[in-house]
Amino acid sequence: MMKAIVKNGRQKGAVLKQVKIPEIKEKEVLIKVKATSICGTDVHIYNWDEWSQARINPPYVFGHEFSGEVVEIGDKVSKVKTGDFVSAETHIVCHQCSQCLSGKYHICANTEIIGVDRDGCFAEYVALPEENLWKNPSDMPEHIASVQEPMGNAVHTVLSGDVVGKSVAIIGCGPIGLMAVGVAKAAGASQVIALDLNEYRLELAEKMGATSVINSGESDPLEIIQKLTQLNGVDVVCEMSGHPVAIDQGFKMITNGGRMSILSLPTKPVTIDITNDIVFKGISVQGITGRKMFETWQQVSGLLHSGQVDLTPMITHHFPLEEFEKGFELMNLGNCGKVVLHP
Incomplete structure (x- = not known):
């Protein structure tokens, strides 16, 4: 027993x-x-x-x-x-x-x-x-x-497209979001912007390498994102929160032609403006489940062994x-x- x-x-x-x-x-x-x-x-x-x-x-x-x-x-x-x-x-x-x-x-x-x-x-x-x-x-x-298994989720989400020299927003600073911050920084993102409602976790995001943190409950994240990106919007959004409002904001903060990778599991249907926030902007939307077997595990092992992600x-x-x-x-x-x- x-x-x-x-x-x-x-x-x-x-x-x-x-x-x-x-x-x-x-x-x-x-x-x-x-x-x-x-x-x-x-x-x-x-x-x-x-x-x-x-x-x-x-x-x-x-x-x-x-x-x-x-x-x-x-x-x-x-x-x-x-x-x-x-x-x-x-x-x-x-x-x-x-x-x-x-x-x-x-x-x-x-x-x-x-x-x-x-x-x-x-x-x-x-x-x-x-x-x-x-x-x-x-x-x-x-x-x-x-x-390593959840880190694989973070790696798969962040690296499902190019991030080198790009601005990346991580929405939701739970454990996988925090790991995504470290992965995006290690992968060469020009900016890693972490968004959450929880100050404790935003402090952890800074320790993991976020270049900017935004408390979405205290200020308008879309306004701040515009300032941080010279009115362009972010190139990549990694959605980790599962909150309907945050997901909608994620689509609105992406630049034309950008990428939205969604790992979160909303517990209810989410309303989004497909016409204006997806179609007319020409963005790519990708659902992320699990990790690539075993390509992502090799990436995780390499990032940890090299010390690029702590x-x-x-x-x-x-x-x-x-x-x-x-x-x-x-x-x-x-x-x-x-x-x-x-x-």
Whole structure:
């Protein structure tokens, strides 16, 4: 048996309880979790919002960001061995759909996500297919290794188009938004403008490399953006907030021919002015899901190994697994960067 955080019913919250250690199949690996971090998706599930009500089927163990040690391997596992220090790509793909057959595994039509569609890693152990594992350097800190998956979201969002010499606005300074700030700066953006309503997180954005920060609740972000860009608008917007007003402002602040990359998960339909803010401006709009497998992981590893992106400022809190409710409370209040749990 093992301790795990279980989404135990169709209501807000979760419980810590004893569950069976997963049994692995012949191509799977059992991993002892060393560190697991709380994602915005986990907060959706914990809060039981409209998105999670339509997607999640409790009871089950949630959580999907982690690092850990391989402790058991299946009979047909050949690429990893016991003792390896790993993180994991959390999208389990089918290899049969048209997207997979054309190499676009990250948008597999039959994707299963750990901690969403099957048991996850808010636990002492997690089982995963061998092909989903990413080997980490043995000296990488456990908490840094646990946030490579969400950093992959940030990398995929920022680098889904050219940013060298361009102005980039990051809307929403939650943990992935903060990582996006660091990635955009490392990738050569001329300006990295961070927008949020939370002063605590705007301060973290400055530490991550933002050249300007805007509190959208205290001033008009569109007016400030115009001044910062000599009335041109920003070249790239990375939408991380999911807030309808912020999304609308994001479309309005983009220059003609610019790019809008949307990672956020609005819980309700969003109204936008397609005619004036998309069509007449000739902008590109891209939905971002997951990470490219495994191109983005290579980019993440390279950025961390080179030191061009330092994640230290945005990892602000550590708790034992038993105190998970403190982590979710901080995430809901926004008084944190990344929260890491330790089983």
